[in-house]
Amino acid sequence: MNWIIPNVLLAMSSPIESDEENLKSILSMKDYSITLKHFGIKSIIRLNEKQYDENKFIEEGFQFYDFYFPDGSVPSDIIVYKYL
16 A cells, blocks of 8 residues: 555555455455555545455445556546546
8 A cells, every 4th residue: 555645545456355266365454445445445446347346345335436447548538527
């Protein structure tokens, strides 16, 4: 996690839900929620492919936005408009 704008915009790699086949995640979705709440985060914007169930964040009270665009590419005008 890195602050892009201190105490305003936090960037992080996407959480990946762990299971028996996918043991990449060190933190659980609950751990992410606790950490993000600690930093005062209220909204989550996913820019990458779906790798976790967004409903777990929504159930924890976060606003959630899905603005996927391919990694390394430029977001479409529609995504930029929606983000702004």
